[in-house]
Structures are given as C-alpha cells and as structure tokens.
Amino acid sequence: MDGAFLSGQMLIAMPGIGDPRFERSLILVCTHDHEHAMGIAVNRPVEGLTLPDLLERLEVRTTPDMDDDLVLLGGPVETERGFVLHTDDYQAPHSVEIADGLALTTTREVLEALGRPETSPRRAVLSLGYAGWGAGQLEREIRQNAWLTVAADEDLVFGDDYATKWTRALGKLGIDPTFLSAEAGEA
Numbered sequence: 001m002d003g004a005f006l007s008g009q010m011l012i013a014m015p016g017i018g019d020p021r022f023e024r025s026l027i028l029v030c031t032h033d034h035e036h037a038m039g040i041a042v043n044r045p046v047e048g049l050t051l052p053d054l055l056e057r058l059e060v061r062t063t064p065d066m067d068d069d070l071v072l073l074g075g076p077v078e079t080e081r082g083f084v085l086h087t088d089d090y091q092a093p094h095s096v097e098i099a100d101g102l103a104l105t106t107t108r109e110v111l112e113a114l115g116r117p118e119t120s121p122r123r124a125v126l127s128l129g130y131a132g133w134g135a136g137q138l139e140r141e142i143r144q145n146a147w148l149t150v151a152a153d154e155d156l157v158f159g160d161d162y163a164t165k166w167t168r169a170l171g172k173l174g175i176d177p178t179f180l181s182a183e184a185g186e187a
Helices: 051-057 108-114 137-143 154-158 162-172
Strands: 009-013 026-032 036-041 045-050 070-073 077-087 096-099 102-105 124-134 147-151
Touching: 009 162, 026 096, 026 162, 036 070, 045 051, 051 070, 051 108, 077 108, 077 154, 108 124, 124 137, 124 154, 137 147, 147 162, 154 162
Parallel strands: 070 124
Antiparallel strands: 009 026, 009 147, 026 036, 036 124, 045 070, 077 102, 077 124, 096 102
16 A cells, blocks of 8 residues: 555455454545544444434434434444534535545534534535544555455445445445455465
C-alpha cells in the first residue's frame, strides 16, 4: 500500500476475518493516514432503534412525518458516540469531507438538521460507534487478506437493504461470495 490511503473507499470483510464484530461488515473508511484509520460500518443496524426514537431521547425536535430510518452500529469503539455520514449538500463548521459527495459530522447541529426536512442533508445515516485502527494496522490486515476494498457509492453507504450490502459490494468487484474461502494464502 506504500503511501496509498483509503479515505472514501469501502472495506469488505473477508470470510474468516477472525473477529465476529466484523463478520460480513462493509465499512466506509472516513480517515486514513500514517497514524491511524477510522471507518463506519454501514450494514449493521441496531435492532429496534430508529433515528426518530434516538433524536427524541436526545431531546432533538423532529417533524411528525420523519422517516423511521434505523440507527447503525458503526463499530466497536465509542458506541455511545454518534456519527452522521451524509451527502455534502449539508456542511457545518466541523464537517469532515470523506470523499467527493460524502461528509461526516459529529455535532449536535447535524442532529437538529436531521430532525427537519428543510435543513437535512439529501441522504444521511446516523451510527453509534466506529471502527479504528492504529498506525499500520489496517495495512497489515489488508495484506493478511482480512479486507478487500471497493469504491464507495451512495447506495452502499445510505441504502437500507442492509442484508445485501456486503454481497453487492463484492459484486462490484465481480466476486461471487459463494466462491470465497475463509482460508487465505499467498501467491
């Protein structure tokens, strides 16, 4: 990977990744540099927790006709902290551009924007927690065949067909998951 960083790309967990927290995960890499990497899983909804429910618990005003979008489990780190992935038509002072068209915001202002259609980003998803890697860790895992990478697209990031996202991401690479093995080797 010599100097190549993966911000804005997606990680596809390979079978046999060895960590049940990441089995069949699809993760959008939000930041990646020499020191660390951070990403949000986009295919792991929190059972029974909707965005309107969470916003109500946080005392954020919403409109009555707000969609019942599910909240995602973004990863095992800081699961009490919220992260909003969104299209870049919404920008706040602390929004971080991930890739062309995608941004990440963690402030209360973005939650308030989500509660009102007139201020909400065109597409958004709220996750609790994130996945994180230390210096060189993600690169090692990729070399050990724990992850494949694929270009992000809005449907994989924001779509609500969570059960098929992993398979569809592999399909973008021309890979049929039935032919994947949990055993890795080197050529």
